[in-house]
Amino acid sequence: MEVLFKVIRQQHNSSPVLQTYLLEVEPGNTILDCLNRIKWEQDGTLAYRKNCRNTICGSCAMRINGRSALACKENVGSEISRLQKMRSPAFSDNTIPEITIAPLGNMPVIKDLVVDMSSFWNNLEAVTPYVSTAARQVPEREFLQTPQERSLLDQTGNCIMCGACYSECNAREVNSDFVGPHALAKAYRMVADSRDQDTENRLENYNEGTKGVWGCTRCLYCDSVCPMEVAPLEQITKIKQEILTRKQASDGRSIRHRKVLVELVKEGGWIDERKFGLHVVGNYFRDLRGLLSLAPLGLRMIAKGKFPLSFESSEGTQQVRSLIEAVQETVEARG
Known part of the structure; x- marks a missing residue:
């Protein structure tokens, strides 16, 4: 069958x-197979990364449709099927199906589908993604783990550093300080590693401002695109839980935001x-500057009739409270 490939091409700072390329392909042909044919048969100037061709190295990550x-x-077959289910204008019974290929997001383009991944690697390095045994004496034998301890590292250990999650990260797009889901997924691997001796310092770093776990917007895009089912958001949530069990609500606005939300819903x-607002920003009336910062917004809300003068509990509050307490007890028991 014929497929029209639309490739977003770009030189640095341009x-x-x-550019479009028409190919006769089979449904089982991979997108990489098709790019290779374009480069070998139609346009040798097309630039993209590849290596293993077997979902191991992560080199060929790009935006596909x-x-x-x-x-x-x-x-090709799965992409056309996906477009058909989405009722995309790129597919109809009367036209040649189209597949659009573009470079990864959140990273500057070097050429065509090749992006500069410097920020990706620098942010990974920022979380110190290696086991620290500095507090231990050098042993006569290696640091051993039980099968149970090692199993905690399996999911995050599957990450192939392809950059797909980083490319789709909404938090990274608006906040250049945020280290990214790939880095925090690797960060949890270090937190969960029984051999590591620097957990407390790590959690302090990951708790800092919006560059760590509190910068995540929980949009779930990282989980949805990860080809290895690492589930970066799930790992970020685990780090948050480790931080929350160690911190009091007075320790920071991010901590209060999470704890106050749960308290009020209960x-x-x-x-x-x-x-x-008063508890999170005003720190339970202890933060005068925070309270004053709320005044302009509060006055505007009152003027427009948007400020609730009373609060009525929802129906089933007791049931909601019981569910939250059951989850909290389960988490504590597992911890």
């Missing part, structure tokens, strides 16, 4: 252009917005 994926893993079934 505007992208769309708007989502970051591995070109060696996705095939209390009334949903969030009492009046208390939420």
Whole structure:
């Protein structure tokens, strides 16, 4: 069958252009197979990365029809089927199906589908992604782990550093300080590693401002595009839980935000917005500067009739409270 490939091409510091290539392909051909044919048969100037061709190295990550994926893993048939289910204008019974290929996001383009991954690697290095045994004496034998201890590292150990999650990260797009889901997934691997002796310092670093776990917007894009099912958001959530069990609500606004939210939902079934701002930003009336910062917004809300003067608990509050307490007890028991 014929497929029209639309490739976003770009030189460094120049505007992208769309170039089309028509290929006769089989449904089982991977996107990487098709790019190879384009380069070998039609346009030798096309630039992209590749290596193993077997979903191991992560080199061929790119955006395929708007989502970051591995070109060696996705095939023509599955992409056309996905477009058909989405009722995309790129596919109809009367036209040649189209597949659009673009470079990864959140990283500057070097040429065509090749991006500069310096920020990706620098942010990984920022979380110190290696086991620290500095506090131990050098042993006569290696540091051994039980099968149970090692199993905690399996999921994060599957990461192949392809950059798909980083490319789709909304938090990274608006906050250049955020280290990214790939780095924090690796960070949890270090937190969970029984051989590591620097857990407390790590958690302090990951708790810092919005460059660590609190910068995550929980959009789930990282989980949805990960080709290895590492689930970066799940790992970020685990780090947050480790931090929350060690911190008091007075230790920082990010900590209060999470704890106050849970407290208010337990209390009334949903969030009492009046208390939420005062407790989180005003630190339970202890932070005068925070309280003053709320005044302009509060006055505007009152003027427009948007400030709730009373609060009514939701129906089923007791049931909500019981569910939250059951989850908390389960987490504590596992911890």
